[in-house]
Amino acid sequence: MINIRFNSLFLLLAFSLFIIFPAPSYAQDLAEIKKSGVLRHLGIPYANFITGSDDGLDVELMKNFASYLGIKYQFVKSDWRTIFGDLTGRHARRGSNGAELLEPSPIIGDVIANGMTVLPWREQLITFSEPTFPSSVWLIARAESNISPIKPSRSLQSDILLVKQSLDGVSVLALENTCLDPALYQLSKTKAEIRLLKQHLKLNEMAPAILNNEAETTLLDVPDALIALEKWPGQLKVIGPISQEQVMGAGFRKNSPQLLHAFNQYLKIIRKDGTYNKMVKKYYPSVFLYYADFFNN
Secondary structure (H helix, E strand, C coil), X not given: CHHHHHHHHHHHHHHHHHHHCCCCCCCCCHHHHHHHCEEEEEECCECCCECCXXXXXXXXXXXXXXXXXXXXXXXXXXXXXXXXXXXXXXXXXXXXXXXXXXXXXXXXXXXXXXXXXXXXXXXCCCEECCCCEEECEEEEEECXXXXXXXXXXXXXXXXXXXXXXXXXXXXXXXXXXXXXXXXXXXXXXXXXXXXXXXXXXXXXXXXXXXXXXXXXXXXXXXXXXXXXXXXXXXXXXXEEECCCCEEECCEECCCCHHHHHHHHHHHHXXXXXXXXXXXXXXXXXXXXXXCHHHHHC
């Protein structure tokens, strides 16, 4: 009788733990994905990569990639808190010494594509494709701000230093665990007043936040900055760079090498025949003024 009760209690506990920490669903590579007939595209609505209206550069890119593979496309909405767990089965965030693993999570997607910047701590979690988009992080201010744009030199490092030196007493809006994390650019060593984005706000709400006087300046990556400057003409100005040059890419599980290889091959084809540049021009026409070399290559 004691053994029966013990076994019943053990099964009940195990079932409870399964509900609290569900086992990750099967992590698929190319063969399994083709067999399933669906490519699950994980994404976060952001800039013109994913607009939230069933289009965007990365939506179109992944739809066409699914067609290239001969399977259907499915968009799976995620957010910055869960996107790595949604892909790998283990949530994570940036820690003081790189990626910090958190609780288990069900796997609900096969590839991340939403204008994700390649960063060292993220590379510990996933494997990035060949670069899909150029970027860097700029400091953006309201047009009436007293802080003035720097005079660009021939040295990017010198330009970054000039921007940081201009931050004495200036409030800067930033967002942790993204490419706009102030720790990535050692902003704590400046005299800036760092203000972290409120939890309920999203990455694409940084520019509107400073227009609403939540801070004098904000960090923006290049794609979002280009859109903000077009959306609010005359209301914002670029002070200068905060980061070195960066790139964005699609993210894959480390145990999906064949899917990664297939995407890189597909990307090579559409870059060579001009299809990719046409897609980029549709969503980011002004990027060619700043990064012509990236797209010419």
